[in-house]
Amino acid sequence: MILPFTLRINTCSILSAPSNCVLITFKSGSPRTVSDSRSKTTCVHFHRQRIYTEPALHLDGQPIPVNGEAKFLGVVFDSKLNFSSHVKYLKKKCLKALNLLRVVGHTDWGADRATLLKLYRTLVRSKLDYGSVIYGSAKKHVLRALDPIHHQGLCIALGAFRTSPIKSLYAEAGEPSLEHRRMKLAFNYVLKLKSLPRNPCHEVVFEAPLSDFSAVTKDWDAEGANKLHEVLPNLGEDLHRRGEGAGRKLETAMCRLRVGHTWLTQSYLLKNEDQPFCYACDSLYTVQHILIECPDFQDTRKKYFSITDLYRLFREVDLSRIVGYLKDLGVYGKI
Known part of the structure; x- marks a missing residue:
């Protein structure tokens, strides 16, 4: 196949060549x-x-x-059309764009999560989207090199703790994985192609059946042991909107509490230490234990709320009362 391109030449001549x-x-x-x-x-x-x-x-x-x-x-x-060179080139470009997010994404005084997510989608995700219909045919191990870019961008924008599960980041941000994102863009291209029957790709594409559009939901439903799954069993619910306009620190704290990964409960992973136990009752120290389970915190907890499950806690209790409870325990600054 010979494809000569210039700004003024728009021709394409195809020569028969079985494997070249x-x-x-x-x-x-x-x-x-x-x-x-x-x-x-x-x-x-x-x-x-x-x-x-x-x-x-x-x-x-x-x-x-x-x-x-x-x-x-x-x-x-x-020459092999494995797109490994393009993925390396793309990763290098995206890492530079992530630096801007790091500058404006401080967890105390940085921009709010809505602004940071817009910046991520504009500066980083747009680069990952461009040409994905083409390079998306690369092998999975090649494409996986781009996943850390996506995860870092979401982690910075949300203010999530570094050990937060990847699936929780997707659910909290309302973002699909890059694999599902590429699938969606491919579907968009297919729908556009449907209206162009004269396109050379039309016949090839529509010989194959379309995949299941509910892949993202099925993937999340399988995460039964995920801490965020108890709080957000159904994707698409905007729990984060309850904290909009309250400042970056509160947004960050609520995100980490919903995901179940905070400095207080998960920093042992970064320090290579044993998992901590509650100093009051000697149970495993988790976000759920601190918020609703620990019997020694019961009297303090009753002053702010009486709900005993995380699903209702993050929907019905005013966020200021959750913050007040954590401050009363002296742990809010360690979230």
Whole structure:
């Protein structure tokens, strides 16, 4: 397959080649003739063969260099089409964009979570989305290199503790995993393609059945042991809206309490220590134990609320009363 591209040339000629194809890109900005761009023209030979011969192509009598990869419209195409080079390039770009989130995302005085999530979606997720319909065909172990970017971005925006379970971050932020996000964008492309029957991809795409659209919900339903699942059994509920406008510190504290991972209860993982026990009753020290279970905190708890399950606690009790209870125990600053 030979695909010559310029800003003024929009042609595509396909040659029969059972297991080989070639991408030729002309990188000059606005050439008057094809011969003017031969010094900026490269060729990538796509193949899966172990023993092969590079194509000998010429442009205006000059040989076209054959490269192992080439960037076209922001996507790096490598000769094996495994997109590992593009994923490395994309990860490097996104890590730079995350630095801005770190600057404005301090858990005490930073921007609110709504603003930080918008920044993440604009500066980082948009880069991950671009071209995902193409590079999403890469192997899973290649694509998994991008997952830490997604997790770091959500963790910074939410102010969640570093040990927070990944599935809890997704549920708390209302964001799908990158795998499900790529699936959604692919579905969007399929729906658009449905209205374009003359598109060369139309027949190929619609020969295969569509996958189940409820994959995200099923994935979350399987997280029965997840601490946040007890608080948020159904995805899509905006519990965080109860704390909007109350300041970054309160938003961060409520997020960590809902997820069940705080500095007080989970820092032992970072310090490589044993899990702590409650100093009052010698039970495992968890968020649930502190909020609703510990019998030694019962008298203090009754001054602020009498609810005994986390699901109702984060829906019916005013957040200021939860904060007051934790301050009375002297643990709010350690959330």
